[in-house]
Amino acid sequence: MFDPGQVIVGLEIGTHKICVAVGEAGPKGELTILGIGQCTSRGVRKGEITDTQKAAEDIRTALAEAEQQANVEIQEVYLGITGNHITCEDSKGVHPIASYDRTITAEDMADAVGNAKQFNCAAGNEVIDSVRQDYCVDDMTGVENPIGLVGSVLTASVHVIRGRTARIETARRVVQSMQVSVAKPVFNGLASALAVLTPEQKRQGVLLIDLGAGATEYAFFYGGMLRHSGVLPVGGDHVSNDLACGLRISIDQAEQLKREIGSAVYDAAAVRGQYYEVPGETGLEPRQISLENFQRIMSMRLEETLELISRDLARAETFGLAQAGVVLCGGGARTRDIEKLVYRIFSMDVVKAHTHAVSGPADVLANPEFATAIGLVRYGAMRLQTRARSRFGIRATLQSLFGR
Amino acid sequence: MNPDASSPFADGAPSNSPTEAQTQGPAAGFLVIGVGHSGGAIAERIAASGMSGAEVVAVDTDLTSLRLLGGVKSVAFGAKSARGGGCGNDLAMGATAAYEDEGVWKQRFAGVRLVCVITGVGGGVGGGAGPVIARLAREAGALVLGIAVLPFDYEGSLRRSNAATGLDALRSGADAVICVPNQGVAAMLDDKTPLIEMFTAANDLVAQSVVSIWRLLHRPALNPVSFADLERLLRGRHAASVFAAVEVRGATRAREALERLQKHPFLQAGHMLVEADAALVAVAGGNDLRFDEVQGIQNQFQRLCEHAQLMTGAAVDPELEGRLVVTVIATRGGTVSLPATAPTAAASASTGASATAAAAATVSAEPVSDRLAFEEGGEPESIATGTGTRIGPMFVPPAPNFNEGQKRELAQRQIKNSMRRKKAIQTLFKFDVVSVSRFAQTEPVKRNGENLDEPTYARRGIALN
Ligand SMILES: Nc1nc2c(ncn2[C@@H]2O[C@H](COP(=O)(O)OP(=O)(O)OP(=O)(O)O)[C@@H](O)[C@H]2O)c(=O)[nH]1
Ligand SMILES: Nc1ncnc2c1ncn2[C@@H]1O[C@H](COP(=O)(O)OP(=O)(O)O)[C@@H](O)[C@H]1O
Ligand SMILES: [Mg+2]
Ligand SMILES: [Mg+2]
Numbered sequence: 040m041f042d043p044g045q046v047i048v049g050l051e052i053g054t055h056k057i058c059v060a061v062g063e064a065g066p067k068g069e070l071t072i073l074g075i076g077q078c079t080s081r082g083v084r085k086g087e088i089t090d091t092q093k094a095a096e097d098i099r100t101a102l103a104e105a106e107q108q109a110n111v112e113i114q115e116v117y118l119g120i121t122g123n124h125i126t127c128e129d130s131k132g133v134h135p136i137a138s139y140d141r142t143i144t145a146e147d148m149a150d151a152v153g154n155a156k157q158f159n160c161a162a163g164n165e166v167i168d169s170v171r172q173d174y175c176v177d178d179m180t181g182v183e184n185p186i187g188l189v190g191s192v193l194t195a196s197v198h199v200i201r202g203r204t205a206r207i208e209t210a211r212r213v214v215q216s217m218q219v220s221v222a223k224p225v226f227n228g229l230a231s232a233l234a235v236l237t238p239e240q241k242r243q244g245v246l247l248i249d250l251g252a253g254a255t256e257y258a259f260f261y262g263g264m265l266r267h268s269g270v271l272p273v274g275g276d277h278v279s280n281d282l283a284c285g286l287r288i289s290i291d292q293a294e295q296l297k298r299e300i301g302s303a304v305y306d307a308a309a310v311r312g313q314y315y316e317v318p319g320e321t322g323l324e325p326r327q328i329s330l331e332n333f334q335r336i337m338s339m340r341l342e343e344t345l346e347l348i349s350r351d352l353a354r355a356e357t358f359g360l361a362q363a364g365v366v367l368c369g370g371g372a373r374t375r376d377i378e379k380l381v382y383r384i385f386s387m388d389v390v391k392a393h394t395h396a397v398s399g400p401a402d403v404l405a406n407p408e409f410a411t412a413i414g415l416v417r418y419g420a421m422r423l424q425t426r427a428r429s430r431f432g433i434r435a436t437l438q439s440l441f442g443r
Numbered sequence: 444m445n446p447d448a449s450s451p452f453a454d455g456a457p458s459n460s461p462t463e464a465q466t467q468g469p470a471a472g473f474l475v476i477g478v479g480h481s482g483g484a485i486a487e488r489i490a491a492s493g494m495s496g497a498e499v500v501a502v503d504t505d506l507t508s509l510r511l512l513g514g515v516k517s518v519a520f521g522a523k524s525a526r527g528g529g530c531g532n533d534l535a536m537g538a539t540a541a542y543e544d545e546g547v548w549k550q551r552f553a554g555v556r557l558v559c560v561i562t563g564v565g566g567g568v569g570g571g572a573g574p575v576i577a578r579l580a581r582e583a584g585a586l587v588l589g590i591a592v593l594p595f596d597y598e599g600s601l602r603r604s605n606a607a608t609g610l611d612a613l614r615s616g617a618d619a620v621i622c623v624p625n626q627g628v629a630a631m632l633d634d635k636t637p638l639i640e641m642f643t644a645a646n647d648l649v650a651q652s653v654v655s656i657w658r659l660l661h662r663p664a665l666n667p668v669s670f671a672d673l674e675r676l677l678r679g680r681h682a683a684s685v686f687a688a689v690e691v692r693g694a695t696r697a698r699e700a701l702e703r704l705q706k707h708p709f710l711q712a713g714h715m716l717v718e719a720d721a722a723l724v725a726v727a728g729g730n731d732l733r734f735d736e737v738q739g740i741q742n743q744f745q746r747l748c749e750h751a752q753l754m755t756g757a758a759v760d761p762e763l764e765g766r767l768v769v770t771v772i773a774t775r776g777g778t779v780s781l782p783a784t785a786p787t788a789a790a791s792a793s794t795g796a797s798a799t800a801a802a803a804a805t806v807s808a809e810p811v812s813d814r815l816a817f818e819e820g821g822e823p824e825s826i827a828t829g830t831g832t833r834i835g836p837m838f839v840p841p842a843p844n845f846n847e848g849q850k851r852e853l854a855q856r857q858i859k860n861s862m863r864r865k866k867a868i869q870t871l872f873k874f875d876v877v878s879v880s881r882f883a884q885t886e887p888v889k890r891n892g893e894n895l896d897e898p899t900y901a902r903r904g905i906a907l908n
Binding site: 063089 | 751881882884886899903
């Protein structure tokens with residue numbers, strides 16, 4: 040079905056780091072990660088490129104490292120997209136069944152889905168991903184496969200992820216300037232979900248949260264389907280910036296302290312009246328900062344971020360039914376006690392992500408920061424698989440990847 | 444909390460004799476309750492506009508605030524928890540205060556058909572007690588319409604987050620909730636308008652709308668609107684319901700009414716009409732109401748609310764001679780675009796997602812129960828529980844006779860005081876580090892009017908020690 044040894048590359052232009060994952064899809068579709076390339080990101084803020092020159096340099100470094108590690112030449116990448124410009128919403132596409140006998144065909148399904156994608160799409164925006172949820176035939180709702188049913192109107196319910204064309208184009212051009220082409224832009228939240236969620240979790244109902252530096256992406260699955268997703272362009276950088284402002288320390292110091300002594304929950308009793316000494320900046324005396332303030336500032340930001348996400352998720356009707364809990368990935372998942380805070384807000388079990396059904400160096404797979412890049416590789420692998428299948432005449436769209 | 448405690452009304456309100464209650468007449472199936480300062484102020488306006496037959500009452504824990512009201516029956520509650528004061532941004536306290544008199548509320552609501560709870564959900568009493576009162580009324584069998592007054596933008600994120608919590612709670616307590624954004628009124632008026640006038644304007648707009656809904660339901664109509672219609676329109680969709688009413692006189696009144704509605708602050712400059720998926724438009728006038736006026740207005744709305752399922756009503760009320768009143772209620776699916784800030788741990792029992800409305804009795808015009816008959820414009824009546832230790836005064840001294848000027852001054856002083864408190868908190872952190880430095884070159888992340896790039900603690904008004 041599949042050319043053996045197909046190399047697939049995922050590129051995440053993150054706010055904190057650029058990450059390139061090189062994978063190889065085996066003859067049965069199994070994935071092996073051959074190498075990872077990384078570079079600290081300097082030209083990205085809140086998930087979007089703000090300085091193309093710096094971003095290009097950093098991407099080049101990361102690509103080079105990945106090529107060397109995996110011993111391949113990278114020609115094409117799946118490109119992760121995130122940022123404030125992304126909108127994720129459910130859309131309904133209506134398609135009248137015109138055929139003589141009113142029997143629904145695969146073409147009707149595709150047309151209904153196509154209408155859903157186009158519905159309400161503002162000028163200057165484009166569809167990045169669209170994931171089919173279910174169908175409605177006349178007034179019968181919740182139909183999973185309407186082919187062969189008889190009806191007069193078919194309505195497709197589709198979760199559509201759109202982005203500003205110009206922003207996507209900026210990222211694409213930067214990549215292309217390195218003689219690397221973009222196979223497809225993919226929403227980061229979806230990619231991370233592909234890497235770390237199991238089909239069983241998706242069936243039971245699971246929420247994935249990717250806590251990045253510049254943006255926090257989330258995706259909720261239930262009954263094996265994507266039900267809701269979104270981006271909040273707030274992340275670890277905001278935590279550090281709040282700490283820097285409130286404690287009057289530099290951003291770098293704040294970032295370092297956050298990793299060393301930070302915690303997602305504010306434990307008033309444990310830190311009351313305690314101070315922590317930070318080295319003074321060039322030539323200045325060391326300073327004492329109040330741990331109480333430190334924890335309050337940090338927990339308040341994280342709590343607000345998660346709270347905003349929880350409010351948005353309340354829109355998904357099935358959210359209350361989720362049984363598989365919350366899975367955390369991204370660098371922010373390393374925050375101490377983050378599970379406690381997430382549990383407090385969502386009242387669901389919380390686990391830190393581990394990349395599943397992929398082989399490769401153990402330290403790479405356990406790394407929560409790599410979820411997006413690895414997920415992009417998996418996305419590519421699944422797309423190729425679907426393509427291969429459709430060569431055999433089965434009409435299958437990419438949406439089916441996320442179904443069942 | 445103990446319904447069996449001897450009724451406080453028995454000893455607290457000598458005026459509340461059954462005979463008087465009976466004289467309320469059969470039309471009084473409608474009870475309007477204004478909760479907290481904002482609710483009370485609106486109730487006052489409603490009472491002033493003469494809703495004969497329906498009962499209007501202002502309730503608050505804050506005796507000072509109640510005493511400022513004139514011309515409306517006022518009732519104090521929660522004497523134990525609030526000790527005659529306000530609940531100062533503490534929703535949990537407001538809720539406790541309301542539950543304290545649970546039995547009494549229930550008695551009063553028994554047999555009432557439609558209860559309209561008007562409340563400023565950002566306040567401690569409004570956001571805490573209002574939802575509880577709504578819930579109790581619904582449990583007593585009434586159809587409950589909540590009217591939530593949302594804070595002005597300037598009131599800051601604590602108020603906003605309280606309002607979000609209070610609104611959620613109200614949504615789960617009432618059958619339907621309509622939001623009235625104060626900021627919408629501000630947008631309509633000149634910035635230089637004195638604060639007090641801003642409030643008055645908002646109150647009048649709400650009062651007008653409530654009166655017009657009541658008129659819709661109670662006046663004999665040619666093309667009547669029933670409680671069932673109202674219920675169908677609002678139930679479960681209160682997340683994004685709005686309402687507005689305008690009253691116009693003169694030869695070109697139909698056109699003017701349309702223009703004013705399209706600019707009405709509660710309809711978000713007509714956006715709500717375009718986006719509505721269901722709407723009710725009712726036209727009322729005196730005997731001089733013309734067919735072409737009704738038809739013209741309804742046709743226009745058919746066009747404006749292009750996506751909506753439209754319900755129409757028309758009523759003739761001789762009292763309205765020379766006037767034309769158009770009432771619009773529009774609803775839209777989806778979620779309310781409201782402050783999405785963290786609810787405080789102290790928030791009342793409701794959760795964010797529990798916006799579902801439970802079943803409500805369909806309402807018909809039957810005689811109202813005699814339990815809830817309030818005397819017009821008396822002194823605040825205390826409903827502290829009968830026996831046991833009673834903290835705070837049981838009998839409230841009669842309201843001092845303020846003239847208009849004095850009232851205004853007192854109100855202004857109150858507002859100033861609350862602003863001073865707010866300022867005092869905020870001056871504690873004037874940080875000299877630029878607060879959004881890391882994000883200086885980027886497009887700010889705005890959610891619900893807040894710039895999320897600014898530190899959370901600063902937006903929350905938390906003082907660092
Ligand atoms: N429209 C209108 N809104 C008001 C008025 N007074 C207060 N508000 C708003 O109502 C909200 C709640 O404030 P209050 O009603 O004063 O608070 P409360 O319910 O009495 O509760 P406390 O916090 O205990 O005083 C605020 O956000 C105000 O914006 C008023 O007269 N008219
Ligand atoms: N131990 C830790 N505690 C708290 N935050 C951490 C820790 N380790 C990494 N982070 C944060 O995670 C973020 C980086 O996550 P990552 O997923 O790599 O971001 P991006 O994908 O946006 O580049 C940074 O903001 C960093 O501060
Ligand atoms: Mg990331
Ligand atoms: Mg008050």
